[in-house]
Amino acid sequence: MKLLDGAIAAVDHGGSLGRASALFPHAPRPFVDLSTGINPHSYPLFELPATALLRLPESERLRELTEIAAATYGAPSAAHVAAAPGTQILLPRVASLVKPGKALVLGPTYAEHARAAAIAGHTVAEVSDFDALVDADLAVLVNPNNPDGRAIERDRLLDLAARLRAEGGLLVIDEAFMDVGPSEQSLAGDVGEGGVVVLRSFGKFFGLAGVRLGFALAGKLMVERLDAQLGPWAVAGSALEYGIRALADTRWQDDMRRRLAADAERLDALLGRCGVPVAGGTSLFRYLSFPDALALFSALGERGILLRHFDDRPQALRAGLPGSEAEWQRLEGALAAWASRRDDAPKEIVR
Numbered sequence: 433m434k435l436l437d438g439a440i441a442a443v444d445h446g447g448s449l450g451r452a453s454a455l456f457p458h459a460p461r462p463f464v465d466l467s468t469g470i471n472p473h474s475y476p477l478f479e480l481p482a483t484a485l486l487r488l489p490e491s492e493r494l495r496e497l498t499e500i501a502a503a504t505y506g507a508p509s510a511a512h513v514a515a516a517p518g519t520q521i522l523l524p525r526v527a528s529l530v531k532p533g534k535a536l537v538l539g540p541t542y543a544e545h546a547r548a549a550a551i552a553g554h555t556v557a558e559v560s561d562f563d564a565l566v567d568a569d570l571a572v573l574v575n576p577n578n579p580d581g582r583a584i585e586r587d588r589l590l591d592l593a594a595r596l597r598a599e600g601g602l603l604v605i606d607e608a609f610m611d612v613g614p615s616e617q618s619l620a621g622d623v624g625e626g627g628v629v630v631l632r633s634f635g636k637f638f639g640l641a642g643v644r645l646g647f648a649l650a651g652k653l654m655v656e657r658l659d660a661q662l663g664p665w666a667v668a669g670s671a672l673e674y675g676i677r678a679l680a681d682t683r684w685q686d687d688m689r690r691r692l693a694a695d696a697e698r699l700d701a702l703l704g705r706c707g708v709p710v711a712g713g714t715s716l717f718r719y720l721s722f723p724d725a726l727a728l729f730s731a732l733g734e735r736g737i738l739l740r741h742f743d744d745r746p747q748a749l750r751a752g753l754p755g756s757e758a759e760w761q762r763l764e765g766a767l768a769a770w771a772s773r774r775d776d777a778p779k780e781i782v783r
Contacts, residue, residue: 472755474639519646533569597627
């Protein structure tokens, strides 16, 4: 168990072009940003109705959004869905659904969960063993996990939820990448039993992170508490319109899952040809773990290609998907150049 001191301090998550410019001032522009897990093939943009911008959001449209979200994600009903301007806003509010106590986060994972739990007054620790979560008042995990793609079976999650619920605890499962994950492991349909909150992110799979839309799936009383904290008009009119249309577009979703799977296979093959091992991930990102990771991060950064690196894990990187053929070609050229230089480097003589 690792206690997380100073967990309230914000951390870097990738995706900052300003930070990239500071790190690699001489890199060619534009950057190819592979540092996020956001779909580079966004849901098609469309013309918004003027009312989405000129009027306060209508409660009827919010109800329509939560009904579609419940159907899409598999929640028992719209009454089990709280909509918010991004899951980031929900994190400390969800952590506050139980009184301050011991929060355990299954890691390594997305750092904001620990920070949100600390904001809510919990003592926070990161654990690497799933079974250790049973000792928490607030247990948090990401499924499938960011950044390594680890997935935990539904039966194990249900057992943990029942044990926590019996002690007045809460299990929070962040399913931000479940749109491209093993959907049979989702607990979205089980939130009515109580003691479980499932978080779903809209922007990652639909490639519309700037829309700022996310959901908490939970028991009805928990949803009522979250809605009361968020207050009226929490979801912007533009987010309502995009959420309603995109979540209902099942054909686009099915086609996109196939496209992303093919892109992930292509990325694996490219990395493999250049001697970069893939250790895990989802079809929105690949997890790389090998001794030369930091050298690869720097070499690609100098060529204007950004990967996600981790200060506490210098051997690890996360690589998103290129969004165009031109970006694929830039990545292939940069990887080939790095691999060539590495192969030509003097080898240590073993005596």
